[in-house]
Amino acid sequence: MSTTVYIPCDSAARSVGADEVVLALLVEAQLRGLDIALVRNGSRGMLWLEPLVEVDTAHGRVAYGPVSADDVAALLDAGMLDGAAHPQCHGVTDELPWLARQQRVTFSRVGVIDPLSPADYVAQGGLAGLRAALGMRPTQVVDAVTESGLRGRGGAGFPTGIKWKTVAEASDPTKFVCCNADEGDSGTFADRMLLEGDPFALIEGMVIAAYAVGAAEGYVYVRSEYPDAVATLRRAVEIAYKEAWLGADVMGRGFSFDLEVRVGAGAYICGEETAMLDSLEGKRGIVRAKPPIPALQGLFGRPTVVNNVLSLATVPAVLAGGAEAYRELGVGRSRGTQVFQLAGNVAQGGIVETAFGLSLRDLVEGFGGGTATGRPIRAVQVGGPLGAYLPADRLGLHLDYEELAADGAMLGHGGVVVFDDTVDMGQQARFAMEFCAAESCGKCTPCRVGAVRGVEVIDAILHGSPDERSANVEILEDLCELMTDGSLCAMGGLTPNPVRSVLRHFGEDLGLTPVSAGTLA
Amino acid sequence: MSVQEWSADAAAEIVRAHSGPRGALLPVLQALQEHFGHLGAEATRLVAKELNLSRADVHGVVTFYSDFRTAPPGRTVVAVCRGEACQSRGSRELERHAQHSLGVGFGETTPDGSVTLDQVFCLGNCALSPAVQIDGRLVGRVDADLFDRLVADAAAL
Numbered sequence: 001m002s003t004t005v006y007i008p009c010d011s012a013a014r015s016v017g018a019d020e021v022v023l024a025l026l027v028e029a030q031l032r033g034l035d036i037a038l039v040r041n042g043s044r045g046m047l048w049l050e051p052l053v054e055v056d057t058a059h060g061r062v063a064y065g066p067v068s069a070d071d072v073a074a075l076l077d078a079g080m081l082d083g084a085a086h087p088q089c090h091g092v093t094d095e096l097p098w099l100a101r102q103q104r105v106t107f108s109r110v111g112v113i114d115p116l117s118p119a120d121y122v123a124q125g126g127l128a129g130l131r132a133a134l135g136m137r138p139t140q141v142v143d144a145v146t147e148s149g150l151r152g153r154g155g156a157g158f159p160t161g162i163k164w165k166t167v168a169e170a171s172d173p174t175k176f177v178c179c180n181a182d183e184g185d186s187g188t189f190a191d192r193m194l195l196e197g198d199p200f201a202l203i204e205g206m207v208i209a210a211y212a213v214g215a216a217e218g219y220v221y222v223r224s225e226y227p228d229a230v231a232t233l234r235r236a237v238e239i240a241y242k243e244a245w246l247g248a249d250v251m252g253r254g255f256s257f258d259l260e261v262r263v264g265a266g267a268y269i270c271g272e273e274t275a276m277l278d279s280l281e282g283k284r285g286i287v288r289a290k291p292p293i294p295a296l297q298g299l300f301g302r303p304t305v306v307n308n309v310l311s312l313a314t315v316p317a318v319l320a321g322g323a324e325a326y327r328e329l330g331v332g333r334s335r336g337t338q339v340f341q342l343a344g345n346v347a348q349g350g351i352v353e354t355a356f357g358l359s360l361r362d363l364v365e366g367f368g369g370g371t372a373t374g375r376p377i378r379a380v381q382v383g384g385p386l387g388a389y390l391p392a393d394r395l396g397l398h399l400d401y402e403e404l405a406a407d408g409a410m411l412g413h414g415g416v417v418v419f420d421d422t423v424d425m426g427q428q429a430r431f432a433m434e435f436c437a438a439e440s441c442g443k444c445t446p447c448r449v450g451a452v453r454g455v456e457v458i459d460a461i462l463h464g465s466p467d468e469r470s471a472n473v474e475i476l477e478d479l480c481e482l483m484t485d486g487s488l489c490a491m492g493g494l495t496p497n498p499v500r501s502v503l504r505h506f507g508e509d510l511g512l513t514p515v516s517a518g519t520l521a
Numbered sequence: 522m523s524v525q526e527w528s529a530d531a532a533a534e535i536v537r538a539h540s541g542p543r544g545a546l547l548p549v550l551q552a553l554q555e556h557f558g559h560l561g562a563e564a565t566r567l568v569a570k571e572l573n574l575s576r577a578d579v580h581g582v583v584t585f586y587s588d589f590r591t592a593p594p595g596r597t598v599v600a601v602c603r604g605e606a607c608q609s610r611g612s613r614e615l616e617r618h619a620q621h622s623l624g625v626g627f628g629e630t631t632p633d634g635s636v637t638l639d640q641v642f643c644l645g646n647c648a649l650s651p652a653v654q655i656d657g658r659l660v661g662r663v664d665a666d667l668f669d670r671l672v673a674d675a676a677a678l
Contacts, residue, residue, distance in 0.1 A: 012646050015661035047648035186604025189645040224588050225644050227657055265547055265586030268642060282546030283578075284585040300543060342648065344609035349648025372610070381605055385642075417606045417647065431608070435642060 002035040003081045004056035008111065010043035010196050011228040012189065017068055018051040024069035025053075028076055036081075042197020044111035045351030046098055048372075054093055057083035063093040098367060103329065104353045105337045106314045107190075110197035116235055118243050121200045127245070129316025133208045134253050141212040142168050145315060148323035149335030154180055154271075154308030155383070155412040155490070157334075157401045160315075163305060166295035167213040170303035177209045177218035177305045178280065178298070179312055181233075182264050182271040184223060185384025187343040187415030190351060191309035195222065195229035198313070199236035200245070203259065205312035207250060208319060209305050210257040218257065219299070221276050223264040234261050268439035272489050273306040275441055286441045287489045308413070310339055330356035334400035344381075344417035345371045361395035364418055375420035379428075379506065383412025385435055386494035388501035389419075389428060408501065410494075425506035430458040432498040440491060447492025450483040454499065461510050469511055473503070524558035524593070529567060531556070536571040546572065546582055550589060559590040595630040595637035597675040599668075600654045603640050606647035611664070615651050616640075618665040623672070635676055 007022050008014075022038065029036045044052060049065035053075075062083035064075060071088065078086045090096055104110075113120035121127070133141045146161025167175055179202060183191035194202065206218050222230050237259055240246045248256045267285045269275045274288035277299050298304025314336070318326045326336045334356035340363055342349045347369035352358075364370070364380060371377055379389045382399075388409040390397065397407055404411050419428075433454030440447045457479065461472045480496035487493040502510065525531065535556055539549045549572065553564055560583050569576040583589045601619050603612060619638055625631055627640040646652035649661030655671050663671070 011659045012649055012661065015646050015652065015659040016649055050649070183645065184643055186602075186643040187606045187647045188643075189647055192645040225641060225654070228659070260542065262548065263551060264588075265551065266588035266641075267586050279547065280544055282544035282582070284581055343606040344647065344650065346648070385605060415606075415647070417609055419609045423609065427613075428605070428608075431605070439642065 002037040004037045004039060005081070006039045006041045006054040006056075006061065007051060008043045009040035009115070009228075009232075010050075010111075010193060011226070012047055012193070013043050013050040013052070014228070016050050016066070020069040021051045021053065021067050021072060024072040028072055032076065034076070034081065039114050041113060042110045042115050043193060043350075044093065044099065045107065045193065046096070046348070047350040048348045049090070053080070055081055055083055059083060060092040060094060063090040063096065064088045065090065098348065101367075102353050103337055103355055105317045105326070105329075106201075106310055106339055107194070107198075107351060107353045108317070109201065110194060110351075113198065115197050115199055115232060116239060118200070118239060121198075125320060126200055126316070127204060128320035129318070130204050130208055130245075130251065132319045133211055134251060134255075138168060138212045138214065141208065141319070144319060144323045145212070148318045148326040149330070149333075150311065150314060150318055150326065151334070151401070152308055153310035153314070153339070153413065154273075155185075155410075157411070160307060160311050163295055163307070164209065164213050166293070167215075167303045167305050170296055172303050174217075174300075175213055175215040175303045175305075176299045177206050177213065177215045178277070178307075179206060179218070179220040179309055180271065180273060180276055180306055181220050181222040181226075181229070181309045182276055183226075183309070183413065184268040184271045185386075185413050185415050187381065187384055187417035188341050188413045189343070190339045190341050190414065192226050192229050193351060194309055194313050195226070196232050199233045200240065201313040201316060202233075202309055203236060203240050203245060205315040206259060207245065207257050208315050209307065209312060211250075211255060213303075213305055215305065216256050216258065218259045219280055220259065220261050221264060221270070221280055222261060223270075224266055230261065230263055237261060267441075268435075269441040269491055272491060274489070276306070277304065284441070286443050287491075289488060331398075331400055332356075332402055334402065338399065338411070339414050340399065341413075341415045342368050342418075343415060345373055345420050346418040347372050356400045358399050359395070360390065360397045360399060360416070363399065363416060364395060368418065371418060371420045373420050373422075375422065377418060378421040378423055379419040379425060381417045381419070381428075381498065382415070383410040384415050385432065386410075386490060386497055387412050387415075388497045389425065389505065390501070391505040394505075408497070408504075410497070425502045425509035426458070426462050426511075429499045429502035429510065430455060430462070432495055433458060436491060436495040444486070444488040444492060446483045446486035447488070447495070450479055450487075450492060451495060454479055454483075454495070458499075458510075466511065473510070473512065477503070525556055527557055527561065527563060529563070532564060532567050533571060536568060540572060546574070546579070547586075550579075550583060554589060559593045561591065592630075595635050597635060597656055597672065598637045598639060599656075599672060599675070600639040600641040600644075601627075602642070602644045602646070602650070602652040602654075604643040604647065604650075606643075607650040607652055610650040612651040615653075615663060615665065615668060619668060622665075622669060636672060
C-alpha cells in the first residue's frame with residue numbers, strides 16, 4: 001500500500017527548496033523500492049517550517065520541517081513514512097498549537113488539499129456555498145452576505161453585501177464581477193497563498209457574486225510578481241469550465257458566467273480599484289475620481305463588483321454555514337475572521353486566521369515567538385506600506401478595524417511586519433515617501449509632487465543643519481496634512497500614516513528630542 | 522522559450538491571437554514582450570496600427586508599467602525585493618551588495634549583457650525574507666553569498 005506524502009507547491013515553500021525535497025524523495029523512493037503517493041498541496045501557512053513535509057499515518061498527517069533535500073535519506077532511515085519521532089518531527093499537524101489555536105474559515109482547505117483536484121475540493125466542503133446560493137433568489141444571497149457582516153478584505157473594510165446590493169439594483173443588462181488580486185502591500189501574501197492553495201474557493205465565490213448581482217462575465221486581475229499563482233489559477237479556471245462550475249450552464253442551472261484571468265504589469269497603484277479597472281480596459285493604471293462609484297460605473301462604464309481575493313473566497317463559507325454562524329465570530333463591527341499575515345523579522349511567520357479581537361502582542365509574541373534575530377521588538381508595521389509603525393509599548397492594541405483606527409493605525413489587508421531594535425526609523429519614514437514617489441500614478445498633485453517633496457524634506461531633517469530641523473519638521477507635518485486631505489486615493493492619502501507614526505513614536509531617529517517629537521505629534 | 526528576433530509578421534500574428542477580448546492592450550503587449558524580450562519602437566507602431574490606437578496611447582501604456590521594457594534585458598534578470606518585510610531582514614544591505622557586485626544600478630544591465638538588475642516592491646514572500654526573483658523563480662532568505670551563487674548559477678546555464 002502506498003504512503004501519501006504532502007510537499008507544498010506554494011511558491012514560498014518552493015523559494016526555500018520544496019522542489020529539491022520532492023526530487024530527493026522520489027530518488028530515494030526509487031532506490032529503496034518505496035511506494036509513495038506524492039501530493040503537492042498548498043502551504044499550511046507555518047512558513048518558518050517550510051519546506052514542510054507531511055506523511056499520512058493512522059493518527060493523521062504528521063509534520064516534518066523544515067526539511068532540506070539533504071535531510072531526506074536520514075528522515076526515511078528514521079521511519080518518516082510511519083510518522084516516527086525525529087528532531088524535525090512536530091507530531092500531528094492539526095494538533096500543533098500554532099494551528100489548533102486558529103479558526104480557519106477562508107483558509108480551511110489551504111495546505112490541506114491538492115489545489116487543483118476538484119474531487120478534493122468537493123470532499124472538503126467545496127461547492128456547498130454555491131449549491132446553497134443557487135437554492136435561493138439572488139436578492140436573498142445579497143441579504144445573506146449583508147447579514148453575515150463580511151467586510152472587504154482588501155483594506156478599506158467596506159461591507160461586501162452593501163456593495164453587491166448596489167450592483168444588483170443597477171438596471172444595466174451588462175454587469176461585471178472583478179476580483180482584485182493585485183496584492184502589492186509588503187508584508188501581505190494571503191491572496192497569493194489562497195490562489196496557489198485553494199483557487200476553486202475564489203472561483204466559487206465569484207460565481208456566487210455573479211449570480212447574486214446578475215453578472216455574466218468576470219475578471220481576476222493578478223499581479224505579475226506572482227507567476228505561480230497566475231499559472232495555478234489559470235489551470236483551475238480551465239478545470240472549472242470542464243466541471244461546469246463556469247461557462248454557459250453553471251451547475252446545470254441555466255445560468256452563465258465566464259471568467260478570465262488577467263495579469264498586471266508591475267504597478268502597485270493597480271491595487272486601487274479604479275486604477276485596476278482602467279488597467280483591465282487596456283489603459284495606464286490611473287486612479288479615477290469617485291463618484292461615480294464602480295458599483296454603478298465600473299469596468300467599461302458598467303456596474304461592477306470589485307472585491308478582494310479573500311472577500312470572494314470567504315463568500316462560499318458564509319453561504320454554506322449561514323450568515324449567522326459567520327456573524328457570531330468576531331467583535332463589535334468587525335465580524336467573522338481575519339487572515340493575518342505575520343512577516344518580517346519574526347521567528348514564526350505565516351498565516352494566522354482567527355476571529356477578530358486578537359491583540360497585537362498575542363499575534364507577534366504568542367504566534368510569532370518574537371523576532372527571528374532574538375533581539376527586542378522595536379516597531380511593528382500594521383496594514384502594509386501605508387500603515388502606521390507602532391512601538392513595542394502599543395502591542396496591547398486589539399486587531400480590529402475600529403480599535404486600530406482609533407489609534408491612528410489601520411488593519412489594511414492584514415499584514416503585520418515586525419522590526420527589531422536595529423531598525424532606523426528615519427529611513428523607514430523616508431522609504432514610505434520614496435515608495436509613494438515611485439508608485440504614484442501621477443494623476444493628482446498632492447501625491448505626485450508631495451511624495452517627492454517628502455523624500456527631500458526627510459533628507460533635510462536627517463542630514464541638514466540641526467538649526468533648521470524643527471522648521472523642516474513643520475514643513476513635513478504640513479505636507480502630510482496636505483497629502484492626507486488632498487489626494488485622490490488611498491495611496492497619497494495614507495502615505496503620511498507611516499511618516500506621522502515615526503514622528504510621533506520614533507522622533508529620536510529623526511534627530512528630534514522625545515519631548516519636541518511629542519509636542520509636534 | 523528563448524527570445525526571438527523582431528519579425529513584423531510574427532508580431533502581427535501575436536497581436537491578432539491576443540486581441541480578441543475587450544481591453545486587450547496589456548495581454549497583447551505581454552505576449553509580444555514574452556516573444557521578443559522587449560517592446561521596441563517598431564512594436565509600438567505595429568500594435569497601434571493593429572488595434573487602431575494612437576502611438577501615443579500605446580507608448581503611454583508601455584512606459585507606465587514597470588514590467589514593460591523598451592530595450593533588451595540581460596540574459597538573466599534578477600529582481601531584489603525592497604519591501605518593508607524584506608528590509609526588516611536586511612534587504613537594504615542586499616540591495617547595496619547586488620548593485621556593487623554587479624556594478625550596475627536598478628533597471629540597468631551589465632555591460633556584457635549578462636545580467637539585468639531590477640528592483641521590485643514585494644514578491645509575497647514576506648515571512649521568508651529577504652526575497653529575490655531570478656528569471657521568474659522566487660528565492661527566499663537570500664544573503665549576499667546566496668545572491669552571488671544564484672547569479673553565477675544562472676549565468677552557467
